[in-house]
Amino acid sequence: MHINKLNKKMLALTIVASLTLLGCEKSPKPAIDTGEKINLQAIYSVTQNDIDNIAKNLDVNYRVITNIPSDKCDSKVADGACFEVQLTFTAKQVIAAKDWTIHFSQIAPIQSFESDDFTVKHLNGDLHQISLKDNFSGFAANEKKTLNFRAMFWSLAESDVMPNYIVSAPRLEARVIESTVPFIDKDTGLEILPHVETFTDSNAQFKRTASDKTQWLTSAKLYQRNSVLVQDKLAVIQAIIPTPKSVNIDANRGFANISQGVAVSLGNVKHKDVDAALARLTTLGVNQNLQGLPLRLSISGNGNKVIGSYNLNVTAEEIIIVGVDANGVFNGLQSLASLVTVGENRIPELTVDDEPHYAFRGMLVDVARNFHSKEFILKLLDQMAAYKLNKLHLHLGDDEGWRLEIPSLPELTDIGAKRCFDASEENCLMPQLGAGIDENSSVSGYYSVSDYHDILKAASARHIQVIPSLDMPGHSRASIKAMTARYKKYQALEDEAKAKQFLLEDFDDTTKYSSVQFYGDNTINACLESSYDFIVEVMTQVKKIHADAGQPLTRYHIGADETAGAWLDSPACKAFVANNDKGVTQMSELGAYFIERVAGILSELDIETAGWSDGMEHTRKENMPAIVQANAWDALFWGGHDKVHLLANRDWQVVISSPDVLYFDFPHEADPKEHGYYWASRHTNTEKVFQFMPDNLPVHAEFWLDRQDNAYIADDTKTPLAAGQKFLGIQGQLWSENVRTDDMVEHKVFPRLLALAERSWHLADWAVPYNYQGAKYSQQTDTFNSKMQHKRDSEWAVFANTLGEKEFAKLELAEIDYRLPTVGAIIKAGKLHANIAFPGLTIEYQVNGGNWLTYQEPTEVSGQVNIRSRSINGLRASRITQVK
Incomplete structure (x- = not known):
């Protein structure tokens, strides 16, 4: 067909325009050589x-x-x-x-x-x-x-x-x-964010629907909430976070002097097993000194004791810590550190007999959506260990990034770890999540093998297991695009076998789908053998990296969540379903097949399988390994306890990850200026985490509300737990879609992490035991009675005081930028009255834009009054609020 010069030129322009719509920074040459050079500056202004x-x-x-x-x-x-x-x-x-x-x-x-x-x-x-x-x-x-x-x-x-x-x-x-x-x-x-206009309308801007009863947290409402707190200095001095199982304080005993530090006797304990805990004591001002108070450590195995259990005895003459294992001795040292008040040279004499309530006490950090530095992870490990958390779930791969070096597959990090402006995505991923154009920005990046070794070694020294996750088959766009770029590279070298070796997508797949995050190309094809070859290669490499660092990979989190109807029009999948002998008879079964097969691959590598509940529930139990961990993330107000119980009744190891209370990317309080997503909760403050009773999920309907602050009913008669069935543990989650800095992660995680530790380690005596007969709970039932509520609230007051008077100073020494609470305040009879959720922090006020002054007692004011809190060390202030 003849194409004249004008048509050639118009065709070239159409190609360029199409590339513009795709967002190309550097468009390739037109696919058809027009025989003339086009002056783009003449075409475009x-x-x-x-x-x-x-x-x-x-x-x-x-x-x-x-x-x-x-x-x-x-x-x-x-x-x-x-x-x-x-x-x-x-x-x-x-x-x-x-x-x-x-x-x-x-x-x-x-x-x-x-x-x-x-x-x-x-x-x-x-x-x-x-x-x-x-x-x-x-x-x-x-x-x-x-x-x-x-x-x-x-x-x-x-x-x-x-x-x-x-x-x-x-x-x-x-x-x-x-x-x-x-x-x-x-x-x-x-x-x-300078381009975002402040919210002012409490109805049109602040609420989801007409039935949304969420109240904007004003300083007056916060003042009322804080007013129930009372200070108890002695209780704070004696407090240990997380609370031990048993503490005995004799009224005739006084205080042990640690002004000269401690003289450590290791006994049968190895240095490497306690060095990190001893280093923390030094950070808090308790040095090792031969002239110090004797600190005697030992391991005394007891078959009836839970892993990590210990006894601590503090007297004026010596401190003795006996652990059931090295982990127990380490935990005992952390309880000793918890008794320390920074700047004080004495600790109370007492006796502690302690063991954890849950074996799994975890924290997830998403470094895939937005990267977070090795230095942050190392700081986090320190604080997890300080409060006896023992599982770091490291979310290393998702749609927006792949964060772990796999030496045999450099494309995963060369391309999948970077976001810049490249529509071809052959050099980086496109800048999702507001990443900008700089591939070297802090939201891009990855852990080299050496970096990951450092993380694993630091975790081992703190008795923390790292559970890596490289999400699949959904949430896999970064790896898919990286392997497609690898395919193109080897195709250009005319090595087709190597090009297709680890391909994760069927190029002939015309399926139109949208994932939960609105991607149409983020799901690994379950019908390609190359997909499983990729998984074998990656997991073999990850296992080696762990082994070389001295922390064997014994458990891996597949992810397995939120697949979005992919594969329906994939020729590879149509052929697979038509001809396979794997028991798959329809497209809807492919997701479960993928998980089952990956679990089998892991078993062959001697690695246990973990995954999110929504993917795991579709698998056939008989096709899964004997040991399976399921993270249950269903919202409680939507009847999420049913799925949790169903999975636990499979005899799977269930880790409670309820978003209502354990998603730390959610806002602390109900205020448009509070940072975070909120699809399950508008306000998840530290007190709410403290209130959690994870052994009995449905009972929360008696005192918690749904995401619009309306009451709900939890019917546990349909799928109660089987008699005697227990959960493995609980896990806090920090998802990073809009968390772009390490400091913001700390703001989101702390101090909620301390309440997470409290609930994962200590079984409160006010907690409602689970009813294995099943029951219905609502605001009209009274299972969690007033006596229990009073006991809970009294213990919260001590906990809150302990944070403000004792623990925040320790976080500051560790350079943790915990969230400083906004201040409660009212103006009554011309006087400013102010209070705070964590007594011990400084309150500051400002009148009519003047200087900031320290609040100490009710003070006469007139005009516009602003308030804020300030850190113990004085280096940071909270968000400012106006007293109205």
Whole structure:
């Protein structure tokens, strides 16, 4: 067919335009050689100088208008839930250029929009693109243009908005629009998103639906909540976190003097098993000294004692710690450290007999969505050990990143560990989650084999098991794209066998699906043998890395959650289902088959299988190994206890991971300025974690509410636990979709981690035992009676005081940026009255924008009053709130 020069030119332009829509930073040459050079600057009005100018001078403002759905929302999606946003663009200088686009991350896909100047569309995941309409005429100086759009679900927190909007054009270097770059507040250490407009409307902006009863936490409401706390200095001095099983304090005993430190006698204990605990004592000011108080350590095995158990006896003459094993001695030393008050030279004389309630006391950290440094992980391990947590679930692979070096597969980290602006994704992944364009930013990165060795060795020294997870078959986009890039590399070298060796996708698969995070290409194909070859290769490598570091890999977390209807139109899967002899007769069984087969691979490598409940529940028990760990993450107010009990009744090892209380990426309090996602809870503060009774999940319906703060009913008569069935343990979760810095992780995890430790180690005497007969619970039942409630609240008061008076100072010595609480306050008869959730922290107030003053007692004020709290060391302040 003859193609004239004009048609050739138009075809080339169409190709370039298509690449622009895909977001190419550096477009390849046109697929058809037109025989002439096209002057792109003649075709497009935009230059690199224009792109740079737009990035510098375009002010972006993001304002949530309402969460109340309108008739422009899609009623068939998300039950019609939909919120409206106005994006405003203001040019500080003239912008005459055309033919540029903006890429930005938006959690929920945009459904519809209106603008005189722009169009917007969803690309993949959270990535969206704004393009200019044909009639776009540029910006005059200080001119504003708007784009109104609606997206599914809700936007209830300012931290929902993603940073780093990217302006780009073909053949030019992309730039991040400066007005969308986050910065760190110098007083609080918190990340600020400058383009996000503050919420002001408590109805349209703050609530999900008309039935949402969530109350915006004001200083007055917080004052009322804090007012029940009373201080008990002696209880704080004697407190150990987590609370031991038994503590005996004789009224005639006094205090042991540790001003000269301690003289350690190891007995039959090895140095390496306790060095980390002794080092923590030194950090707290208790040095090793031959002239110090004798500290005698020993192991005395007792077959009836739980792993990690110990006895601690403190007298004026000596301190004796006897552990059932080395872990027990280590735990005893951490209890000794818990008795220490920083700056004090004495500890109370007492006797402790202690053992853990749960064998599994875990913390998950997601380093896949946004990377977090080795240094942070090492600090976290220190604090986990300090409070007797013993399992680090390290989430190393997901859609947005692969974070562990696999020497035989360098593409996994060369490509899968980086996010930049490359639509081909042959050099990096596209910048999901507001990552920006710099592949060397802190949200990108990975642990080298050496780094991971350091983490494993540090964990072993603290008696912590690292359980790695590289999520599959869903949540696997990073590995899929990395292996596709590997395929292209070896295809170019004409080595087809090596190209297809570890391929994870069927290129002929035309399935249209959307994952929970709105990806259409994030699921490993369960029907390709190369997928399983990949898993064998990766797990063999990971096992070797663990062995070389001295911590054998005995348990691996598959992930196995949230697959999204992939494979339905995959020729490979159609052939597999039609011809296989594996018992798979329909497409819906492929997810379970994948998990069962991977579990078999792990068994052959002598590795136990763990996975998330929603994937694991579909497997056939007879096809699974004898030992299986299932992390149960179903919301309690949605009847989540049923699935937990079902899995436990399979005789599986269930780890409670309930999002209502154990997702630490959720906000601490109900305030739009509180950071975090909130799909299961708007307010998960430290007290709520302390209140948790994980042995009896349905009973929480008596005193907790659903995600809209409405009462709910928990019916446990349908699937009660089998008689005598117990859970393996509990695990806190920190997911990192919008947690971009190490400091923000610390703000999210601490001090909730201390309450997690309390609930995983100590069985409270106020906790309601599980009823194996099954029962119904609601706000009208009274199983958790007033006596139990009073006991719980009294113990919380001691716990809260202990944090403020004793433990926060220790966290600061470890350079942990724990969340400083906002302050409760009222103005009564012209006087400011203020209080705080953790007595011991300093309260500061400001009147009419003046200097910050220290609050000590009710003080006369007039005008606008702001309040905040300050850390023990004075280096950080909390978020400021206004007294109203």
